[in-house]
Amino acid sequence: MEISGPITPSQVSLLLGLLPVIVAWLYSELLEHLNNSNPPKNGADFGSDFVENDEKIHLLKGGPSLASPSQVRKSSPSFLRFLSMDKEFLLENRSTLRSLSEFGAVTVFFYICDRTNLFGESTKHYDRDLFLFLYFLLIIVAAITSLKKHQENSPVLEKSVRYLNRDQTEEWKGWMQVLFVMYHYFAAKEIYNAIRVFIAAYVWMTGFGNFSYYYVRKDFSFARFAQMMWRLNFFVAFCCIALDNHYMLYYICPMHTFFTLLVYCALGLFNKYNKHGSVIAVKIVACFAVIVIVWEVPSVFDFVWSPFAFLLAYNDPDVSEPYPPMHEWHFRSGLDRYIWIVGMIYAYYHPTVERWMEKLEKTRVSLQILIKSSIATICLLVGYVWYEYLFKLEKHTYNVYHPYTSWIPITVYIVLRNITQRFRNYTLALFGWLGKITLETYISQYHIWMRTGGPDKQPRKDLSLIPNYPMLNFLLTTAIYITVAHRVFGLTNKLKMVFIPSGDDKRLMYNIVVAAIVSVTLYALSLVLLNLPKMLL
């Protein structure tokens, strides 16, 4: 097995960190096994049920659990107990250790697929017929197996339907995500403009979802904030470390992080006054003002963003005449700079529109049909004009208009999707399922579905596990890819609950400090290890 490129200190640190975790996990499984085969006689029973429970209490409280016999040892900090391989501690945290090990194994798998020559690669090939065939096949399968009806008027669901309408947005994400990743896999250049619209729709949802959440729940706590950052960046951070990539290679992640931060700030600042409509209006205007100043006034962008170059710079090593390092961030963030604000505005008016719709749906049927069909006709007309005069433009020209016009197709979709009660209440659960794991499918596609082959490179090739059988290979790699992405989604959430407990800021601070110390130590250690051969010579 040949490895491409030199090994970085970060990669060594990751490996150094992973090994003890795996050892600890295996040891904990062994302990568990021994405990199960000869259970202790009195009281202190560590049978699996007990451990599971104990662990749940442990997770919930985020601290020493009450059910434990040896209180004294329990109250010593958990990291020290990990280092000393405290048996009780390992048993309690067996499933966390298992998750960490599995997550580590995933990063190693990514590395093997992408950076070694163990598996092959194949060139991308686009065939419109095949592309559409696969997409429609998926739709048919989804329609047959997973059409789901929701009870809109049930009182239990009311709130979620009102403010989040998760099923629908997730299904929408699914529709787009499938096309988005297939566009990459088959290099379907002709749907470039559509992909731009999809990404705008995701950013719209970032504004919409986060606004609704913070406006209604008013939870601006640090723990909640940290959880949000973890959700968006945990996986991508480890991919960057394991594969020596820049954050901007996965540009969707910095973009969503940034726009989420903006929504958080917009609502979080002076949040006491959010109940006044005028304050919200001022905030929205302020958001527009910030964006206009930073993106439309020449050289302000460079001034504001240059301190963040360490995080956001990117150069494609395969391009002979590279752009300036911050060009990628300027381009990507610029395309969708307004649509998140549009999402916030829609979220603000969402309850009002819903009330209108309720009222409308209670009126005479003939009037209802008249109003609804006129709305639908207007939408179709607007959609058609947009399609004819903007969507069909050549991609560079289209990109110029995109920031100011992407709200048109998004609005048309939302209106048509909600136009009748019947239509609104049905979703395709399969697409919803895919929509939940978009972040993971987005990141994983680079390395275990396609192949980049080196640090910061774009995935120009597809991963090939079955050479010379492109369709069979597609089937196999897709199955692995979706499974891994789904697992990572679960692991990210599980580890988030363990390491970022809600409502226990002291423990959260402790975790952050320990994480910092561990990272620095591991990094120093790996620097020494890497330089050892040189020093000895």
Ligand SMILES: *[C@@H]1O[C@H](CO)[C@@H](O)[C@H](O)[C@H]1NC(C)=O
């Ligand atoms: C906020 O936006 C991020 C990024 O799109 C998303 O992952 C997250 O689910 C949103 N939060 C809520 C509460 O909708």
Ligand SMILES: *[C@@H]1O[C@H](CO)[C@@H](O)[C@H](O)[C@H]1NC(C)=O
């Ligand atoms: C309409 O549909 C969109 C996406 O499908 C959804 O996010 C939104 O909540 C719906 N709006 C109403 C008023 O039901």
